[in-house]
Amino acid sequence: MKWIKMTSLMLCTLIQLGLASNETLWNTFNGDLKAQKYSELKQITPENVRGLEVAWKMHTSDVSTGEKGVPQTVWSATPIFANNMLYIGTPFYRIFALDPETGKVIWVFNPHASLKALTQPDLKNRGVAYWQAEHRQPNKACQKRVYIGTMTGKLYAVDADTGKLCQDFANHGMLDVNQWNNHKKLWPLSLLQPPTVYKNLIIIGWAGKDWARAVDPTGTVFAVDARTGKLVWTFYSIPHDVSVKTGTANVWASMSIDPKAGILYLPVSSPSPNFWGGNRLESIPLATSVTALNIYTGKVIWSYQLVHHDLWDYDTNSAPTLVDLTIDGRVIPALVQTSKQGFLYVLNRYTGEPIYPIIEKKVPVSNAHGEKAAPTQPFVPYPLPTSGSFPGISKLADIVSFGYCSRKLKTLEYQGRFTPPSEKGTLVYPATAGGVEWGGGAVDPNSGVFVVNSSSLAQIYKLIPRKQYHLLERSGKTNEASGGYFPMTGSPYGMQLTAFLNPLGMPCWNPPYGTISAYQLNTGKLLWRKPFGQVQKWGFYMPKSWGSITIGGPVITASGLIFIGGSMDSRVRALDLKTGDVLWQHDVSAPAVAIPAIYEYKNRQYVVFVVGGNSILTPRVSDEVIAFRLPEEIEKG
Numbered sequence: 001m002k003w004i005k006m007t008s009l010m011l012c013t014l015i016q017l018g019l020a021s022n023e024t025l026w027n028t029f030n031g032d033l034k035a036q037k038y039s040e041l042k043q044i045t046p047e048n049v050r051g052l053e054v055a056w057k058m059h060t061s062d063v064s065t066g067e068k069g070v071p072q073t074v075w076s077a078t079p080i081f082a083n084n085m086l087y088i089g090t091p092f093y094r095i096f097a098l099d100p101e102t103g104k105v106i107w108v109f110n111p112h113a114s115l116k117a118l119t120q121p122d123l124k125n126r127g128v129a130y131w132q133a134e135h136r137q138p139n140k141a142c143q144k145r146v147y148i149g150t151m152t153g154k155l156y157a158v159d160a161d162t163g164k165l166c167q168d169f170a171n172h173g174m175l176d177v178n179q180w181n182n183h184k185k186l187w188p189l190s191l192l193q194p195p196t197v198y199k200n201l202i203i204i205g206w207a208g209k210d211w212a213r214a215v216d217p218t219g220t221v222f223a224v225d226a227r228t229g230k231l232v233w234t235f236y237s238i239p240h241d242v243s244v245k246t247g248t249a250n251v252w253a254s255m256s257i258d259p260k261a262g263i264l265y266l267p268v269s270s271p272s273p274n275f276w277g278g279n280r281l282e283s284i285p286l287a288t289s290v291t292a293l294n295i296y297t298g299k300v301i302w303s304y305q306l307v308h309h310d311l312w313d314y315d316t317n318s319a320p321t322l323v324d325l326t327i328d329g330r331v332i333p334a335l336v337q338t339s340k341q342g343f344l345y346v347l348n349r350y351t352g353e354p355i356y357p358i359i360e361k362k363v364p365v366s367n368a369h370g371e372k373a374a375p376t377q378p379f380v381p382y383p384l385p386t387s388g389s390f391p392g393i394s395k396l397a398d399i400v401s402f403g404y405c406s407r408k409l410k411t412l413e414y415q416g417r418f419t420p421p422s423e424k425g426t427l428v429y430p431a432t433a434g435g436v437e438w439g440g441g442a443v444d445p446n447s448g449v450f451v452v453n454s455s456s457l458a459q460i461y462k463l464i465p466r467k468q469y470h471l472l473e474r475s476g477k478t479n480e481a482s483g484g485y486f487p488m489t490g491s492p493y494g495m496q497l498t499a500f501l502n503p504l505g506m507p508c509w510n511p512p513y514g515t516i517s518a519y520q521l522n523t524g525k526l527l528w529r530k531p532f533g534q535v536q537k538w539g540f541y542m543p544k545s546w547g548s549i550t551i552g553g554p555v556i557t558a559s560g561l562i563f564i565g566g567s568m569d570s571r572v573r574a575l576d577l578k579t580g581d582v583l584w585q586h587d588v589s590a591p592a593v594a595i596p597a598i599y600e601y602k603n604r605q606y607v608v609f610v611v612g613g614n615s616i617l618t619p620r621v622s623d624e625v626i627a628f629r630l631p632e633e634i635e636k637g
Contacts, residue, residue, distance in 0.1 A: 024600040027082035027130050029194055030440070031555060031597075034322035035256035037442035039598040042559040043605035048634050049561060049574045049584045055606060055629040056103035062090035063612075063623035064115075064123065071117040073621050074593070075612020076438075076552065077127035081599035083144050083160045088610065088625060089128040089194065093150045096625075097163060100601040103627060107163035111174075113150040119190045119209040120151065122615060126254075126438075126594070129194040130160065131202070131226045142166035145226070147202065149191020153178030155204065157229070170229030177204060180234070183217045183247070196255045196264075198295055200226045203264060205251030210313070211497075214279050214490030216247025216272040219287075223298060233298035237268050237286045246280040247272045249287040253438045256319040256335075257295060258349060264295040265322070265335060265349070269315035270307070273488040274432075275421045275461055275495050277309050278370030284309075290320050290337045290345065292352065302352035306339060308374035311366070311420050312461070313432040314340045318440030318553075322349055325448055325522050336443070336521065338436035338452055341417070342387030343380035346521065356382050356524050366420035368463055369492050373420045383524045386454035386517055387430040389416065391510040397502050405508035408500070412460060421461035423493075427500065429509070431459035433616065439553020439566065439595055448522040449577060451562055453532055455549045458500040458509045469494030512547035514567065516554070516580060530580040533567025536618065541569060551593040551614050565592025565609050568617045572596070572609050572626075590622035604629050 024041070031037045044052065066072035073091035080087040085106060086098040093113040097106040117123060129147045136143040144160035155177055157169035165173025178188045189206035196203040204222045219237035224230060237249040249271040256265045268289045271280055288310040291303040307314045320335040325346075335349040346355045359379045366373040398405040413419055414427040421428075434457035441452030464472065469487065472478050472494070478485035484498045500508045507513060512531040520527055533548030534541045552566035561583070562575040572592050574584040590613030597608045607628045613621035 025081055026597040026599045027080055028197070029078045029127060029129070029254045030256065030319055030595065033198065033257040033259055035254065035319035035440065036321055036323065036445055037553060037555040037595060038444060039555065039557045041557055041598060041600055041605045043600070044557065044561060044607070044630060045559040046561060046576050046583055048630060051630050051634045052574070052584055052586070052607070052628045053631060055627040057624060057626040058098065058103040058105070060088070060090050060094070060096055060623045060625070062092035062094055063621055065621060070115050072122045072615055073612065074122040074124045074614050075610060075621070075623070076594045076614070077125055077610045077612070078595045079597040079608045079610060079625065080128055080130050081597055082130045083132065085160070086608065087128050087130060087146050087160070089125050089148045090623070091123040091125045091612070093125060093148055095128055095146055095148050095158060095163065098625070100599065100606065103625065109156070109158045109163040111148070111150065111154070111156050113154070114152050116151070118151050119187045119207060120192070123151070124192045126192060127194045129197050129202070131197045132160070134199070142168065147195055149177070149195070151188065151190040151192065153181070153188040153191060153206070155191055155195070168227060175224065175229040177206065177222065180220065180222060181217050183215070186213065186216065189217065193252060193254055196257065197226065198257050198259070198264070201232060201295065202226050203255060205253070205255065207252040208248055208250060211274055211486035211488060211495060214273045214488060215245060218243045218247055219249035219251070219268065221251050221266060221298070235266070235293060235298045238271060238284055239282070242280060242282050242284060246284070249284065252315070253317045254319040256322055258322055261350065262295050263301060263349070264293045265320045266291045266293065267316035267318055267320065267337070269317070270310035270313055273491045274313040275311055276368060276371060276463060276488060276491050276493050277311055278368070278372070279491060281372055288314055288316055290316055290335070290347070292349070304345065304347055304352045306337070306343070306345060306378060307341070308377055311373060312418070312428060317438045318436065321441055321443050321450070323443045323445050323448065323521065325355070327355070327522055334521070336441065336450055338440050340430060340432060340435035342385040342430050342435040342454060344383045344386070344519070345380060346383065346524070356380070363418035364415040364420060367422055368420065371420065377418045383519050384526050386452060386515065387435050387456050390414065390427065390429040390458065391456065394506070394508060394510050397506040397508050400506065401502035401504060404502045408508065421463050423463050423465065425460050425462040427458060428461050429458040431457050433457050433459065437551050439551065442554045442556045442562070443521070444556050444577070448520055449527065450519045450521050451516065451554050451556060451577070453514065453516045453550045453554060453564060453566055455514050456512060457549060458507070460498050460500055462496040463493040464496060466492050466494065512545065514547035514550045516564070516575070518577065518580060528580045534569040536569050549617060551591070551617060553595045555596055555598055557598060563596050563598065563607050565594065565596060565611070567591065570620065586628070588626060589624050590620040591617045593617070
């Protein structure tokens with residue numbers, strides 16, 4: 001008994017010092033470097049989750065509705081629990097350090113960043129990154145650091161204990177990543193996604209301005225020293241001889257790492273211009289791919305291209321989830337790459353070889369001037385895609401619009417998946433805003449159960465010949481925010497991209513518009529799939545069977561729960577991992593379009609959501625951080 005009491009006391013002391021095991025922490029954007037979004041904590045269970053209550057909530061004041069000259073905010077930050085604190089980055093690029101038990105502000109770092117939407121339509125931030133020295137020197141500042149990036153391409157390093165700039169990092173605490181931009185005059189390399197931290201390396205990807213030009217900054221990823229900011233290596237996604245006439249194929253989403261193997265996994269996006277590729281007919285094998293690098297050198301180990309000659313902006317948009325699978329009695333090091341296409345690419349993470357068959361199929365040809373679409377594309381029949389074929393015209397939307405939807409469909413090109421954009425207008429399903437977004441999926445590494453939310457969204461891609469586009473520009477029509485016009489300057493076409501809606505704003509295709517699914521990765525079998533969330537329109541909730549477009553991702557706990565926000569209806573939920581049934585939900589002030597964090601502090605388990613909103617879902621935005629825990633009487637049982 002004496003030994004047990006001493007051990008318990010030591011554990012409590014470790015927790016108080018912020019030195020407890022990684023099982024109690026949530027110290028990266030995806031929970032851990034493998035992007036599993038999984039917590040070993042079991043205090044909150046399917047049996048007691050209904051008792052969850054608000055532990056605390058706070059407001060940062062860093063929010064804008066788009067008025068008073070400040071662009072609207074889109075806040076998708078994952079809270080980081082490390083060093084006995086909760087760290088959160090905001091769309092104004094401030095860092096808040098909070099007490100994890102009360103939400104009380106401990107310190108705030110303000111870089112006084114420019115609040116201009118230089119590369120995005122809104123101000124965006126997905127949070128911060130945390131680093132600590134392996135061998136810390138006592139009484140020396142910046143042995144633990146928090147990093148935040150800005151839309152102008154500046155990366156700040158601050159002391160995790162005090163919030164003061166780390167003077168030994170780059171230029172007195174600020175690294176200007178835009179110095180490595182090969183087209184500085186176009187737009188900056190925006191740091192909206194927190195960098196990835198591994199040992200003493202900070203791995204930096206960036207976001208750009210989509211759909212604006214044919215030639216853009218070349219896709220790059222930078223590794224810098226975590227202490228000094230000195231450049232260690234640079235990865236280039238586009239061959240040098242091709243990069244002079246295209247660009248991007250950047251990594252704007254989060255990344256994952258196999259710590260034992262020292263392999264970095266990159267979700268690489270599509271090259272520019274996104275919807276016409278006549279200027280880039282040469283092979284760009286790393287574009288729209290998942291690519292594995294030696295993390296120490298940046299050299300490519302293998303790459304698997306998910307879309308050949310991408311004409312649909314099917315960016316690889318989330319960190320692949322790393323997990324060991326047991327198939328036919330053999331343990332296979334695997335990764336699961338989700339996609340906008342709705343396909344789940346299950347690959348051997350050491351070789352890039354498919355674990356379940358991926359089939360090259362013939363796809364429609366392009367009739368656009370100067371274009372030559374790839375003759376085949378990879379299809380993943382198994383595991384079943386999160387989005388199938390076009391679900392057909394909604395009778396309700398068609399009837400109330402007096403047949404608009406069915407008439408419009410007859411005017412569009414559509415020959416199934418991978419129908420290229422056209423001057424006539426092409427129906428694309430799933431489209432660039434559909435499938436699985438940047439939140440990716442979550443996995444229970446013990447059972448091999450993988451959970452992912454997905455959107456079913458049909459959009460219309462229309463190529464507009466340059467002369468006609470110039471006329472639209474002169475008339476002012478391309479300046480209309482609702483018009484969906486994008487110039488693709490330097491190509492023979494401009495672009496109009498719109499959702500396939502009737503004049504009342506109703507989707508012209510059949511629901512569900514959003515689902516959540518669970519797969520057994522050891523067999524590839526779909527365990528269950530259910531509509532997820534609810535559409536809010538005209539002040540009403542639509543039927544639950546319709547589901548909702550979702551942004552953000554789920555997390556899983558060892559007790560068998562899924563926690564997720566993400567839906568249009570401004571609710572956060574807990575689901576049963578076995579069935580997908582909703583066991584608990586709570587209304588919040590806006591859609592919680594962020595991956596939640598789960599941690600343990602003083603022997604109590606917390607689930608924390610950032611509630612920020614996203615204009616893609618609703619106009620509602622917020623600056624709320626809200627934490628939940630069980631009442632003490634339930635915890636004690």
